[in-house]
Amino acid sequence: MVRKYKRNIGVRRYRDYTDxxxxxxxxxxxxxExxxxxxxxxxxxxxxxxxxxYKGLHVRKVGHPTIFSAQEExxxxxxxxVCGDWGYPLSKEDMCFLQKIILIIKAEPSLI
Known part of the structure; x- marks a missing residue:
């Protein structure tokens, strides 16, 4: 079973506050006030x-930006x-081809 680690507040100086x-x-x-x-x-x-x-600085997510938006993912x-429900589960290669098609359409919308 996988454990979900939760750091105790006050253990380290980094991020010792809750959201x-x-x-x-x-x-x-x-x-x-x-x-x-x-x-x-x-x-x-x-x-x-x-x-x-407060000033709205550094509001982007941490890490490398993703290619697909959350909605596209x-x-x-x-x-x-849906393909799995239809009885045709997608393999890793199928998913790669599907992603490649989406990227091509995003780059050249006139190809549709």
Whole structure:
């Protein structure tokens, strides 16, 4: 059985706050109840992190950007499930060909 690791808050200095605390601190800053510095010290969130979230900086996802959007990936999964329901499960090569066709259509929409 696979374990789902969950780090305890306070063990390391990196990200010692929850998403709920971050959202609550941002909400109090936006209604001018707290300053950025006071909210950072009250909630234990680094000032730079709170400032970047407040100003909307560094909002992209961490890591390499994906080729397909989340909706396109969901459509690929649905397509594979439908083919499996029809009695023709897709192999790895079939999925690669399907992805290649989608990429070609995205690059040259006039080919449709």
């Amino acid at each position: 709920e605390n971050l959202e609550e601190a941002l909400q109090k800053v936006t209604v001018n 707290y300053s950025l510095r006071k909210a950072a010290s009250e909630y234990g969130i680094p000032f730079g992190t709170l400032y970047n979230k 969901q459509n690929l999964v649905k397509c594979a499930a």
